[in-house]
Structures are given as C-alpha cells and as structure tokens.
Amino acid sequence: MRRPFTKMHGLGNDFVLFDARAEPLPLTTQQVRSLSDRHTGIGCDQLFVLEPSDRADVFMRIWNSDGGEVQSCGNGARCVAAWLGGAPSIDTAGGLLHATATAGAASVDMGVPRFDWDAVPLAYAMDSARLPVAWGELEGPMALSIGNPHVVFFVPDTAAVPLETLGPEIETDALFPERVNVGVAQVTDAGLTLRVWERGAGLTRACGTGAVAAAVAGIRRGLVRSPVAVTLPGGTVEVAWAQGGGATLSGPATRVFDGEIDPDDFA
Structure with missing residues (x-):
C-alpha cells in the first residue's frame, strides 16, 4: 500500500514525515533503517510518524536513522509545526510541546530542561553541572x-x-x-x-x-x-x-518535496 510522505529539513537536519492519524502505519526497525538510507531509500537523519493524541493535536513518533526510537527532536518538532501550520500542540515520548509556525520557520517550547543525574539519565549519582570525567x-x-x-x-x-x-x-x-x-x-x-x-x-x-x-x-x-x-x-x-x-527554539523549517512510497518494499 503506497503512503504519502513529506521530506523536510531544519538547517540541513533532514526528516521524512508520514501522516498516520487516519490510517495506522506500523514500522519495523529494518523498515526505518531502509527508508532512512540515503542511497537506497528516501534518506534522512530522523523519520517521523504522526499519530492521534488524546491531549494534543498530534503525537509525533520519532526514529533515528539507525532504527532506534527516541523521545525528542527539536528541529523535527519545528518542521512538524511548519507542516501542520498555526500553533499546534505536539505530543512526544519526551513530553508535550507547544509550537508556532510562521512563513518558512517555526518556534517550539521544548519544555523545562532537567539536570538531576537520574533524569539525564546517568548510570550513577554525580554532579551533572560538570561531570568529573x-x-x-x-x-x-x-x-x-x-x-x-x-x-x-x-x-x-x-x-x-x-x-x-x-x-x-x-x-x-x-x-x-x-x-x-x-x-x-x-x-x-x-x-x-x-x-x-x-x-x-x-x-x-x-x-x-x-x-x-x-x-x-x-x-x-x-x-x-x-x-x-x-x-x-x-x-x-x-x-x-x-x-x-x-526553553524556546526558533529557526527555519523547510519543506523539500512530497512523494509516495510503499513501506512494505523496505521490509
């Protein structure tokens, strides 16, 4: 089944975005790696799937190009905000984000930074302000x-x-x-x-x-x-x-192109 996608970037940090709010899109680690490959796939640093959220306009699932799912992506959140338009709320595994899109740019409140050693997290207690390593x-x-x-x-x-x-x-x-x-x-x-x-x-x-x-x-x-x-x-x-x-992050967010692809071809 072919699915539409959008390629975007924030300062060259590039992303592939799938909208799965109406139709679920389960992806395996191998599919993410293959779709992210710059030679044989679409090519990106991170891949996003937008899903429904009970507390925000959208839930943003995030994978790095190695296939590992992660909690947060600042430039990616800005690109999603620019794609959605307006002032969307974006739910992520790392927390709820609030964004504002303008022409060719976006700002996002990334939430309150955390400094406790177990919030980073570190393997054991130490002063996170200046690690003795x-x-x-x-x-x-x-x-x-x-x-x-x-x-x-x-x-x-x-x-x-x-x-x-x-x-x-x-x-x-x-x-x-x-x-x-x-x-x-x-x-x-x-x-x-x-x-x-x-x-x-x-x-x-x-x-x-x-x-x-x-x-x-x-x-x-x-x-x-x-x-x-x-x-x-x-x-x-x-x-x-x-x-x-x-902390608020502001900067350019660029839509590169739109396309369609069958993710099953990359299983």
Missing part, C-alpha cells in the same frame, strides 16, 4: 535532558575536535544507560558555535535539542545570555531560556 581532550561536560540526554563540552575551537571518533565513544559509554547526544560548543561574539554527534544518527548538520542543550549549559555557566544565537554547520537557530522555565 574526560574522553581524550574533552573533559568536564555539563549533562542535561531536553527530553533526551545530552552532554555539552565547551572548547576553544569546535573545528579542532575529532568528534567523528570521540562522538561514538562518548555516546556508548556505560555512564549513559540510554546513550547520549554529544555537543562541542565554542563561545563567540555572536553567541555559540556548535557541532553535535547525535545518538543513532552520527554527525548531523544541525540538532535542535543539541542547540537548546548548549545554550542552556552556556547560560547556566555564565558564558552567554538569553536569547542565544547557536550556529551549527547548517545555519543558525535562536534559543531563549530563563532559569526554571521552558
């Missing part, structure tokens, strides 16, 4: 949850960090029972420059929750002030956050 040249990160787990390292030069090798090592460290997204951030006159190794997706051109995590970590350490411009390889987003409140 190191991997090569990277040390003393802040750990936090933006609906999904992150560690943020502040470095003099993000381009000099071999994130393609350190990223997977940190992602799968036993300290992080649910694996972790790894960000390296640099303070600049304009705000922050950021690169992210996403769990289950690898190096991406942008990461919405990663941008929020870096901005929040920078504000908590007194390195930057809200709102923070966060520049990733794919472009710049803005993050606004005040202590104790929700």
Whole structure:
C-alpha cells in the first residue's frame, strides 16, 4: 500500500514525515533503517510518524536513522509545526510541546530542561553541572535532558575536535544507560558555535535539542545570555531560556518535496 510522505529539513537536519492519524502505519526497525538510507531509500537523519493524541493535536513518533526510537527532536518538532501550520500542540515520548509556525520557520517550547543525574539519565549519582570525567581532550561536560540526554563540552575551537571518533565513544559509554547526544560548543561574539554527534544518527548538520542543550549549559555557566544565537554547520537557530522555565527554539523549517512510497518494499 503506497503512503504519502513529506521530506523536510531544519538547517540541513533532514526528516521524512508520514501522516498516520487516519490510517495506522506500523514500522519495523529494518523498515526505518531502509527508508532512512540515503542511497537506497528516501534518506534522512530522523523519520517521523504522526499519530492521534488524546491531549494534543498530534503525537509525533520519532526514529533515528539507525532504527532506534527516541523521545525528542527539536528541529523535527519545528518542521512538524511548519507542516501542520498555526500553533499546534505536539505530543512526544519526551513530553508535550507547544509550537508556532510562521512563513518558512517555526518556534517550539521544548519544555523545562532537567539536570538531576537520574533524569539525564546517568548510570550513577554525580554532579551533572560538570561531570568529573574526560574522553581524550574533552573533559568536564555539563549533562542535561531536553527530553533526551545530552552532554555539552565547551572548547576553544569546535573545528579542532575529532568528534567523528570521540562522538561514538562518548555516546556508548556505560555512564549513559540510554546513550547520549554529544555537543562541542565554542563561545563567540555572536553567541555559540556548535557541532553535535547525535545518538543513532552520527554527525548531523544541525540538532535542535543539541542547540537548546548548549545554550542552556552556556547560560547556566555564565558564558552567554538569553536569547542565544547557536550556529551549527547548517545555519543558525535562536534559543531563549530563563532559569526554571521552558526553553524556546526558533529557526527555519523547510519543506523539500512530497512523494509516495510503499513501506512494505523496505521490509
């Protein structure tokens, strides 16, 4: 059975979106991997299936390109908001999000960041504000949850960090029972420059929750002030956050093309 889909991206962080509110679309891990493949499938960093929700306009199921289901995706939520239009509420496994779409862009309240070690989560109790651990040249990160787990390292030069090798090592460290997204951030006159190794997706051109995590970590350490411009390889987003409140992520959301495909061909 052929199903319509939409390809979208936020700063090059790209997604495939299926609308299953009227007709369910169960997908296996292998189907997600195959549909996400950039050579033999549609190609994306994350894949979404929109389903009915009892408490929001839509429930957003999220898979990384490796087939693993995850709780949250900031740029993805912005793209879903732009696809829906207006001011939709979006239910996710990581919490309820409220968004606003404008022409070619969207903002989403990503909720209140969590810093308790068991909320990140970490494998055992420690100070999440500056973890007493190191991997090569990277040390003393802040750990936090933006609906999904992150560690943020502040470095003099993000381009000099071999994130393609350190990223997977940190992602799968036993300290992080649910694996972790790894960000390296640099303070600049304009705000922050950021690169992210996403769990289950690898190096991406942008990461919405990663941008929020870096901005929040920078504000908590007194390195930057809200709102923070966060520049990733794919472009710049803005993050606004005040202590104790929700973090708002704003930036472009682009519809690339629409198509139809039979997911059973990718089983």
